[in-house]
Amino acid sequence: MRQVRPYGVEALPRPPVDIPGVPVACRTVLVERDRCEWTVTDGGDPAELIETFLAGHGIDLRDLARPARHDPYGACGAAVFVSAAAGAVMAGGPLGAPTPAPALPDVAVVVYAHDPHLAAARTPAPPARWRLGDWRESWTPRQHADAVQAVRAAIGRGDVYQVNVVGHAAADYRGDAGPVLSRLAALPGARYGGTLHGDGWAIGCASPETLIELRAARLLTRPIKGTRPATADGRRDLLASAKERAEHIMIVDLERNDLARVARTGSVRVDELFAVRRWCDLWQAESTVSAQPADGLGLAGLLRALCPGGSVTGAPKLAALHHIAALEPVGRGASMGALGxxxxxHVDLGLTIRTAAADNDRLHVWAGGGITVDSDPAAEVAEAAAKAAPVRALLAAG
Structure with a gap:
């Protein structure tokens, strides 16, 4: 992991920090103190590097079961981004195709401290001219459908039960991508709406999905699986779909098993199953799984157990990662990882679905879905397009 100079500390005007999960009361009084970035070519254990770097700045997450208090005078906390590729390293799986956005790190950890004198200096930047070019897909609808068929064949052979396949698109842009990416947080249902910026890169997130949250000494994950248009008929169809419910329960079982690896024995439970909630113009099915952390569980162990998220990999997770690596033509970049x-x-990391990223001259978006033996290839292609459409539309509007 490389320690790099705090990004944008001297630049004015400075907008409020809008990392997903940052305490609202602290947003206007935070200053970046230090950051580290890591890519998969750096080697080592990214989970351990994250935990160690945070501990060196007074953010000790080496025992999540231990009570802790917010320090109003020291480090407030840190933004953490983990790419899907970094998650694959943590899980011991294959990396897959190279990322289409190599300017982005695979891990970024940014430590923030309180500085109330900054509040008066934070003023909004003036609107910038914006132009977005045409989207270029990483695969055609036919190639996407062929990947769905390949997964169905693998399920038929007994290799896997479910695999999530993801497509990518990129478009050239002119202007400042930061304000445009920040608008994603306003999309309805964006529980993890926010941005993270670095030197030559930026990430904007509108995710509704919790990868992992530690709240009141209890771990929670909220997997999402199952999608329909946000109409009355769509809601009835989602609730009645045996295929969607079976797909969803597979991932809930996977998340239960992931949490059980780091939980106090007997503490894992499903608090809510197949609740239908809205994101933009889509209904989605969400469950809540929770557990008490085992004594001595640190952030590194938690990340190794949960990353990459089960709802964006499949079951069994390692087998699904091998199929993902073989089928997807480009890497997942900023998507299907964690940000928060x-x-x-306190830990609050969202799964980076409904996420876009910018490098120096291109915007990138990703979308996909879980494939089961009953999946219809044309319907899966259409579902991925429906998930990407609100993000693309907002980015085009500038």
Missing amino acids: WVAPG
């Missing part, structure tokens, strides 16, 4: 906020006694 950590602090002593």
Whole structure:
């Protein structure tokens, strides 16, 4: 992991920090103190590097079961981003195709501290001219459908039960991508709406899905599986679909098993099963799985157990990662990873679905879905397009 200079500290005007999960009361009084970035070519254990770097700045997450308090005078907390590729490293799986956005790190950890004197200096930037070119897909609808068929064949052979396949698109842009990416947070249902910026890259997130949250000494994950148009008929169809419910329960079982690896024995439970909630113009099915952390569980162990998220890989997870690596033509970049906020006694990381990223001259988006033996290839292609459409439309509007 490379320690790099704090990004944008001297630049004015400075907008409020809008990392997903950052305490609302602290947003206007935070200053970046230090950051580290890591890519898969750096080697080593990214989970251990994250935990160690945070501990060196007074954010001790080496025992999540231990009570902790917010320090109003020291480090408030840190933004943490983990790519899908970094998650694959943590899980011991294959990396797959190269990322289409190599300017982005695979891990970024940004430590923030309180500085109330900054509040008066934070003013909004003036609107910038914006132009977005045409989207170029990483695969055709036919190639996407062929990948769905390949997964169905693998399920028929007994290799896997479910695999999530993801497509990518990129478009040239002119202007400042930061304000445009920040608008994604306003999309309805964006529980993890926010941005993270670095030197030559930026990520904008509108995710509704919790990868992992530590709240009141309890771990929670909220997997999402199952999608329909947000109409009355769509809601009835989602609730009645045996295929969607079976797909969903597979992932809930996977998340239960992932949490059980790091939980106090007997503490894992399903608090809510197949609740239908709205994101933009889509209904989605969500469950809540929770557990008590085992004594001595640190952030590194938690990340190794949960990354990459089960709902964007499949079951069994390692077998699904091998099929993903073989089928997807480009890497997942900023998508299907984790982004959020950590602090002593507090972890809140969203799964980076409905996420876009910018490098120096291109915007990138990703979308996909879980494939089961009953999946219809044309319907899966259409579902991925429906998930990407609100993000693309907002980015085009500038």
